[in-house]
Amino acid sequence: MPEDRITIEILKEIASVLGKNLDKLIFIGGTAMMLYHREADQSPPLYTLDIDTLVTLPCDLREGIESMGFSEILSLDNTSSGKFMKELSKSGNRIKIELLLPKKGKGQDWGKIGSNLNAERLRYLDVMMDNCQKIDIGDSIVVKVPHPARYLIQKLLAYEKRDPQGKEKDCAYFADLLNLFADDLQDLVKEIKDMESSFSIIPEKRKWITKALEKYRELFGDPSSDGVSYAVELLNEDPNRIYRQSQRFLSCF
Numbered sequence: 001m002p003e004d005r006i007t008i009e010i011l012k013e014i015a016s017v018l019g020k021n022l023d024k025l026i027f028i029g030g031t032a033m034m035l036y037h038r039e040a041d042q043s044p045p046l047y048t049l050d051i052d053t054l055v056t057l058p059c060d061l062r063e064g065i066e067s068m069g070f071s072e073i074l075s076l077d078n079t080s081s082g083k084f085m086k087e088l089s090k091s092g093n094r095i096k097i098e099l100l101l102p103k104k105g106k107g108q109d110w111g112k113i114g115s116n117l118n119a120e121r122l123r124y125l126d127v128m129m130d131n132c133q134k135i136d137i138g139d140s141i142v143v144k145v146p147h148p149a150r151y152l153i154q155k156l157l158a159y160e161k162r163d164p165q166g167k168e169k170d171c172a173y174f175a176d177l178l179n180l181f182a183d184d185l186q187d188l189v190k191e192i193k194d195m196e197s198s199f200s201i202i203p204e205k206r207k208w209i210t211k212a213l214e215k216y217r218e219l220f221g222d223p224s225s226d227g228v229s230y231a232v233e234l235l236n237e238d239p240n241r242i243y244r245q246s247q248r249f250l251s252c253f
């Protein structure tokens with residue numbers, strides 16, 4: 001089984017087990033990028049073995065996840081973490097499911113999803129909760145992913161909190177996403193401008209779009225900048241093409 005198919009098969013298994021609770025989850029991170037490619041009938045250049053999920057409503061997921069052979073990785077204080085791991089018998093790879101909640105305000109690092117099940121709260125995740133898209137992954141199973149423009153903005157906002165390896169991979173995702181949606185660039189831009197308009201009335205979020213675009217300019221504003229270099233290395237792409245795509249995107253603002 002190709003590596004980029006492993007997560008799809010696991011997603012199908014998750015969907016069949018979680019049933020109605022599936023609609024309370026938004027698949028984010030590398031899983032979302034893989035699903036965008038699937039919707040476009042393209043093979044993703046990068047794969048992930050992490051299934052990051054944003055939980056939008058309280059729900060009891062533990063029994064379903066553990067019934068598939070996943071075991072929870074407890075927090076340092078031996079409490080629930082919302083992180084589950086499973087080793088695949090054929091390849092020896094480890095699949096991780098991570099349940100996440102948006103962080104609102106200070107001092108809310110963890111939140112309760114259901115009985116005896118916690119999840120880590122992270123900043124900016126609420127950006128991806130509106131205007132989600134639905135993708136059919138086969139076998140009549142439909143999952144939710146963020147709007148690609150919201151995915152891009154959230155990752156740019158969270159970029160500085162990522163570890164070095166995560167930053168490199170995110171830059172590749174930025175370049176890959178703009179390449180994948182090159183023909184829908186105006187739709188991406190419109191969504192970002194709509195977000196900016198809606199955020200303008202919320203003091204905490206007022207500068208989020210400006211901050212995200214400034215980070216994008218820092219990463220892709222020059223052919224030799226870090227974002228271009230990381231994307232070239234991981235995607236094996238032409239740096240001039242990545243740079244031109246980034247300038248085409250930035251020229252819309």
